[in-house]
Amino acid sequence: MTELRTWLTGLGLVESPRWHDGRLYFSDWTAHEVIALGLDGTHEVVARVDSLPLCTAWQADGRLVIVDSARGLLQRLEPDGSSTTLADLTGLGRGWNDIVIDGRGNIYVNRIGFDMLSGAAFDPGYVVHVGPDGSARQVADDIAFPNGMAVTRDNSTLIVADSYGNRLLAFDIEADGGLSHRRVWAGTGEDHPDGICVDAEGAVWYADVGNRRCVRIREGGEVLQTVEVDRGCFACTLGGQDGKTLFIVAAEWRMPEMVPPGTGQVLSTRVTVPGAGWP
Template sequence: MRKPQTLMTGLAFGESPRWHDGRLWLSDWGAYEALAVDAAGHSEVVASLPSFPSCIDFLRDGRLLVVSADDGRLLRREPDGSLTTYADLSGLADHPWNEVVVDGRDNAYVNNIGFDFPDGEPAPGTVALVIPDGSARQVADGLWFPNGMAVTPDATTLVVAESYAHRLTAFDVAADGSLRNRRSWADLGDGVPDGICLDAEGAIWYGDVPNKRAVRVCEGGAVLETIELDRGCFACALGGTDGRTLFLVATEWNGPTGMTTGERTGQVLILEAPAPGAAWA
């Protein structure tokens, strides 16, 4: 069983890792900060986050997108560091927005949990599409706690982690960004997928909080590798100089009330992956 190394400690509640411009970027939800971490584990606060959660991804020109869950906006970080409204999602759902992923055409997909987590009655969530002019529309529904998302390099398939349904769900992406042909990409048994990333061999890594592990699966659900951890794995990303470094964001899970209080148990862990991350075609 392979064991990861520790790159960074002291996170309050890390999430949403993305490899960009030679560093790992991630959200620390508990500290309301976005961080960039280099290969030696040195970190820099690159933005103050407006809400919890605040997932991130990047446009092709390098500008950061930030989900502002509290007011239903997708924000864009400008070169001077300021955050401006990129899209208003508030009219599409009344519940918290969660993950964001940007494809190679600068279409941004943002998912909505569908209920007031953690106290609300569970209900299915949705996915919205934000096109480059900032307009937004709903493109999928009926997802049980939509979480991490990934788009294939040719921008033809979107995969969504449904945490409460124990599966990865795929959609075909139409030329206008609409989603069609919903299907199960992988049934995960007792797996509870959170953040995901896609590799160049077409496999997906997913973080699993209650089972304290990261798992690599191929389409259909066959398990290719499992990395056991001593705390919940919330998300994963592939990057590094050759794209083969697997970054795992892990935190001791003590229930929703512990997300922003208590000891800082969040870590970034690393190990070499069998395949590099999938790059845009």
């Protein structure tokens, strides 16, 4: 049994873990907060946004970008603590979910194609690219339920977790940020991959809510390692001083309340291969 460390408890629906500048950042969707956790155990709220989903990514210059899904905006935290609008996505729809920013500054945001919580009819989702001037365009479509995203360390490939499709999709990243050569990077069997990250060997870790685990998988589908947890795993990321700490955000999941208050946790375990790429 994998040894897990518990960092924080009593949280809500926790998502979007990101390792940045010596701390773990994650979102508590229930509390509408972005929280930073230090390796000494101290933590603080760095942003409050009344949105669900509430995902984040870091630009190369150290500014935090937040998906304000409720208003259809990308917001950026400035050094003085103020917030500015980086892009307006309202013309491309609602229901924005995950975000990743690669090493060249390309911003990718995905959208769920239907309102799952209201019982709306299924409709596939898509991915948009946001340029440096804030312009946004659709670059991939027909993804059953786009969830976590990651970019490989060489900036060549965007990987998207398709939760309803039980698979990880891959796209080549073109010079202008467009996507091409769509393919199935790996099937995940009965697992529904949620948040993902990439390691230095090119393998992907994905979190699975229903099966309460995180799985390391190679391109083509070979399972390399599984970490079992006592509650749903929403996302994971690699970080720590040597990049070999797998941080997991997890919570109980049951309908209709989704995540019972106070069941969210931040966990971690040690692994042998460090993180690479983005996030």
